[in-house]
Amino acid sequence: MxxxxxxxxxxxxxxxxxxxxxxxxxxxxxxxxxxxxxxxxxxxxxxxxxxxxxxxxxxxxxxxxxxxxxxxxxxxxxxxxxxxxxxxxxxxxxxxxxxxxxxxxxxxxxxxxxxxxxxxxxxxxxxxxxxxxxxxxxxxxxxxxxxxxxxxxxxxxxxxxxxxxxxxxxxxxxxxxxxxxxxxxxxxxxxxxxxxxxxxxxxxxxxxxxxxxxxxxxxxxxxxxxxxLGLRNVSEAIRVQENMILVPQWGCFLECGGKQKVSHVGIRSQHVRISTSPGVNSFMCEIVRILEDRFTATLFFRLLIKRTRDVLLQAIVDKERWEYMKKGGHSLFACFPPDKLLLF
The missing domain is CATH 3.40.50.300 (P-loop containing nucleotide triphosphate hydrolases)
Known part of the structure; x- marks a missing residue:
């Protein structure tokens, strides 16, 4: 056909x-x-x-x-x-x-x-x-x-x-x-x-x-x-270096590839990593709200940066992993992997 x-x-x-x-x-x-x-x-x-x-x-x-x-x-x-x-x-x-x-x-x-x-x-x-x-x-x-x-x-x-x-x-x-x-x-x-x-x-x-x-x-x-197509975490962004952008609304700098001019950055909820240890593009966060399905949990969180108290981002994590993390009583970090960032 x-x-x-x-x-x-x-x-x-x-x-x-x-x-x-x-x-x-x-x-x-x-x-x-x-x-x-x-x-x-x-x-x-x-x-x-x-x-x-x-x-x-x-x-x-x-x-x-x-x-x-x-x-x-x-x-x-x-x-x-x-x-x-x-x-x-x-x-x-x-x-x-x-x-x-x-x-x-x-x-x-x-x-x-x-x-x-x-x-x-x-x-x-x-x-x-x-x-x-x-x-x-x-x-x-x-x-x-x-x-x-x-x-x-x-x-x-x-x-x-x-x-x-x-x-x-x-x-x-x-x-x-x-x-x-x-x-x-x-x-x-x-x-x-x-x-x-x-x-x-x-x-x-x-x-x-x-x-x-x-x-x-x-x-x-x-x-x-x-x-x-389902992109929920998105914000204006400014290229400040060849491999770094500033995201004013989130109050942070993010490492990322590319040299092109950038107006916005985004990351899918499935690609945001919530963990108990820091890494590249990781920031301490606070979980504000949780929506649970049979096998996953959608976490609505804010970065613990003064200027972003009103900005909520979201991550989708495996439900068993979330149950394990929340029992530990540790500080939580939101990680935005450089290879998963979408630049526009």
């Missing part, structure tokens, strides 16, 4: 601008609510019309404003999974799937194959109102696949599911769609990382970044993208 998108559409709050090339990859569009993510999918599917630009899928032109081409949704061979699944309430599971079939022959056999593939055996005659959220989603996926799409668009596919079911369907989705490429909209960065090869970051209709997921999370190209 090859997809080329270069479109622009004026919306109420901003003008959406998207430009990307996808080749045999699963991609997530990540961004806050109202950033234009779903509109981008609707333009690709043909539900909305861009003001200008071009969309090409597998060498077929779906939209070209200069040439006056705008194929209707039914001719684009693009599958679209809506957030609410949009099943026909008056049709059974089998009927919902069968209505999307393109071929007139062997319809019952094909429906049976999709029923089995999407684990819907025993629900063939059930109506949508009797199905769970996960079952409804699998019916919607089966109906979408019945149309044999060249590209699958998923608009926040797990937003209607509760926590446990959400995890289960995230695990199942790659297997259910094996061999088919998809473009997924989400505002959940963990979901984007789990289910995509590449990630496109959006805000206010603009592309902030588009890259392989590992490279994007490890080296975000700009501060705005880094914030959307």
């Amino acid at each position: 090859k997809l080329s998108v270069d479109i622009e559409k004026k919306l109420t709050q901003f003008t959406m601008n998207i430009r990307m090339e996808i080749d045999q990859e699963n991609v997530s569009i990540l961004g806050p609510s109202g950033s234009g993510k779903s509109m981008a999918l609707k333009c690709i599917a043909g539900i909305e019309k861009p003001d200008r630009g071009r969309i090409v899928l597998n060498d077929r032109v779906l939209f070209d404003s200069e040439r006056g081409i705008n194929l209707p949704p039914e001719r684009r061979r693009v599958g679209y999974l809506f957030q609410n699944y949009a099943l026909f309430p008056h049709m059974t599971v089998s009927e919902n799937i069968e209505i999307a079939l393109q071929n007139a022959w062997n319809r019952k056999k094909r429906v049976r194959e999709l029923i089995e593939k999407f684990h819907l055996l025993g629900l063939e005659e059930a109506y949508p109102v009797r199905l769970s959220g996960g079952e409804q989603q699998r019916v919607a996926l089966a109906r979408m696949m019945a149309a044999e799409p060249e590209l699958i668009l998923l608009d926040e596919p797990f937003s209607a599911l509760d926590g446990i079911l959400r995890e289960q369907m995230q695990q199942k989705l790659p297997g259910l769609l094996h061999g088919n490429n998809y473009l997924m909209v989400t505002h959940d960065m963990d979901e984007a990382y789990r289910l995509s090869d590449n990630i496109l970051v959006m805000e206010n209709g603009k592309m902030l970044a588009f890259d392989a997921r590992e490279r994007l999370f490890d080296h975000p190209p700009n501060l705005a993208a880094a914030r959307i």
Whole structure:
């Protein structure tokens, strides 16, 4: 599957601008609510019309404003999974799937194959109102696949599911769609990382970044993208020496590599080290608040520097390690490893 998108559409709050090339990859569009993510999918599917630009899928032109081409949704061979699944309430599971079939022959056999593939055996005659959220989603996926799409668009596919079911369907989705490429909209960065090869970051209709997921999370190209990708500890910074910066808001100097001009520095919560002994870029700290999960603890702390009493930073540590440290009664140090600092 090859997809080329270069479109622009004026919306109420901003003008959406998207430009990307996808080749045999699963991609997530990540961004806050109202950033234009779903509109981008609707333009690709043909539900909305861009003001200008071009969309090409597998060498077929779906939209070209200069040439006056705008194929209707039914001719684009693009599958679209809506957030609410949009099943026909008056049709059974089998009927919902069968209505999307393109071929007139062997319809019952094909429906049976999709029923089995999407684990819907025993629900063939059930109506949508009797199905769970996960079952409804699998019916919607089966109906979408019945149309044999060249590209699958998923608009926040797990937003209607509760926590446990959400995890289960995230695990199942790659297997259910094996061999088919998809473009997924989400505002959940963990979901984007789990289910995509590449990630496109959006805000206010603009592309902030588009890259392989590992490279994007490890080296975000700009501060705005880094914030959307979960950077919580961030502050203005000034380069004072070749390998040192001043962070006025934190009240400290930090050793770091590079020679480039710096305006901000950041470090992911997972990369801050809380320990009982000092080291490079270490400062005594005071834990102010703790949020505990099953296996980790998020520590909100302040550096014990007079000018930074109101600045809270955060670190995520292993829960067992935190239990051990807090029993010791030792002074605690927050360490910002030079190789984990993000400079902008």
